[in-house]
């Protein structure tokens with residue numbers, strides 16, 4: 001049921017930046033987050049907020065922190081999954 005949407009690099013960059021942490025004057029994510037952005041978008045496509053938050057919040061097992069849950073919500077909104 002998953003529609004294959006061609007990702008433009010803008011969406012990918014944006015997702016990477018959200019995951020990395022958006023700050024004023026910061027326009028690009030670090031290389032580590034950029035490398036993972038594709039995976040984040042793949043999870044986002046499933047609509048799994050918890051799974052996405054956990055993937056972003058790699059420091060914790062079994063539950064993401066509030067900050068990463070917020071980031072995950074933003075990425076879901078970015079890909080248009082959020083209700």
Ligand SMILES: [Zn+2]
Nearest residue numbers: 020029030033
């Ligand atoms: Zn980063």
Ligand SMILES: [Zn+2]
Nearest residue numbers: 057064065068
């Ligand atoms: Zn976190």
